[in-house]
Amino acid sequence: MLKRRHFLSGLMGAALLTGALSLGNARAEDAPGEFRIGYQKSSSLFVVARQKQVFEQRLKSLGVDNVRWVEFQFGPPLLEALGAGAIDFGVTGDTPPILAQSAGAGLVYAASSPTVQNAILVPKDSPIKSVADLEGKKVAFGKGSSSHNFTVQALKKGGLAYSDIVPAFLSPADAVAAFTTGSVDAWAVWDPYFAIAESKHNARALVTTADGLDSNSFYLANKDFAERHPNVLKAAVEELSGVAKWASENRDELAKTSAEATGIELAAQKAATDRYKIEVRPLSDEVIAQQQSIADTFYDLKLIPNAIKVRDIVWTAPSN
Numbered sequence: 001m002l003k004r005r006h007f008l009s010g011l012m013g014a015a016l017l018t019g020a021l022s023l024g025n026a027r028a029e030d031a032p033g034e035f036r037i038g039y040q041k042s043s044s045l046f047v048v049a050r051q052k053q054v055f056e057q058r059l060k061s062l063g064v065d066n067v068r069w070v071e072f073q074f075g076p077p078l079l080e081a082l083g084a085g086a087i088d089f090g091v092t093g094d095t096p097p098i099l100a101q102s103a104g105a106g107l108v109y110a111a112s113s114p115t116v117q118n119a120i121l122v123p124k125d126s127p128i129k130s131v132a133d134l135e136g137k138k139v140a141f142g143k144g145s146s147s148h149n150f151t152v153q154a155l156k157k158g159g160l161a162y163s164d165i166v167p168a169f170l171s172p173a174d175a176v177a178a179f180t181t182g183s184v185d186a187w188a189v190w191d192p193y194f195a196i197a198e199s200k201h202n203a204r205a206l207v208t209t210a211d212g213l214d215s216n217s218f219y220l221a222n223k224d225f226a227e228r229h230p231n232v233l234k235a236a237v238e239e240l241s242g243v244a245k246w247a248s249e250n251r252d253e254l255a256k257t258s259a260e261a262t263g264i265e266l267a268a269q270k271a272a273t274d275r276y277k278i279e280v281r282p283l284s285d286e287v288i289a290q291q292q293s294i295a296d297t298f299y300d301l302k303l304i305p306n307a308i309k310v311r312d313i314v315w316t317a318p319s320n
Contacts, residue, residue, distance in 0.1 A: 031063030032229055035236070038070050038078040038090030042116050042190055044258045044273065045243050045280070046091060051257055058239045062232055073171050076100075076144040079220065083107050088225040089236055093118075093146020093190065094215045098295045101313055102304035106223040108315040111237050112287050113217045113244070114277040116191040117210065118150040121179070121203040128185065131158025131207055134165055137185035140178050143169035147188040149215065149294050152301070154188075154207045162301055176201065191272035192264050199268045210275070215294075216287055219280070226315050234317040241280040248278040283314050 035055065039046035046069075049055055055067045072078040075092030076099065082090050083105030093115055100107055120139070122128045128137065131154055141147040152162050168175075168184050172193050179187045180201050189197065197203035209215070219240065221233050247254045251273050259269040281287075291310045298304045 036087040038087040095149040099144040111219040119205040119208040138166040140168040140175040140184040141188035151188045195268040195271040244280040
């Protein structure tokens, strides 16, 4: 049973979260009437937090009357909404924040987490046996999603350039149809879509995150919200860290709760959960450097129009 006492030790550590940039001293703040969270089916910590009303309980003490949850299929549209101020807080993979920052979106990094597993999938009977065999092939992935960077990195490790493939920019829902009908040769996607494809769509993983291609997911906030309501954001990150601590120790219940909330088959959700390293952590220098490397690669490949400095939008939690 998920109870608040399970979170306490996690919250103590999360309270120390700091970043590399101060966005200004926290002003005396009026509580927002509503805290709006963008999430995806892969956001298992958010799914649990929503089911157990973790944010609602904590933020009520800060004067927040309502928490509203908005589901997105993948990261880029979530960050578009975040930058526009349509939501206040959300989670994505590594690539969407880079494209958003390059486009001038008003957002900040609040915390990080090891990414869920990504994979490049092919049909089980495909003649494609290695990444090198993808040369000249059509590979589906969400433009600007974490699988975009995963594909770039996997190709490089496999001895190919990004220009050696034919990208097919498709959302997960559209990519499923293209993959099952053979309209694309391969599909790069993250869990739980990866696990669902293995169990329901006759997919075989060509390469995965576990093959030395680790990256990060990020919890981000609207910049104006972070400046106006730093204590609300700090409390949200603390609660999320507590959820992560509980989840890492209760994976079976995490999988069950996530499956019930999303409608994903339990076996697929459990497969995704079992291969997910669960923690919420500050943006260390190492994490910032990893993210900067992705940004530099995307600029070199002309996938973003201008160079960016990731550290410029790392948020610092108030110390009070």
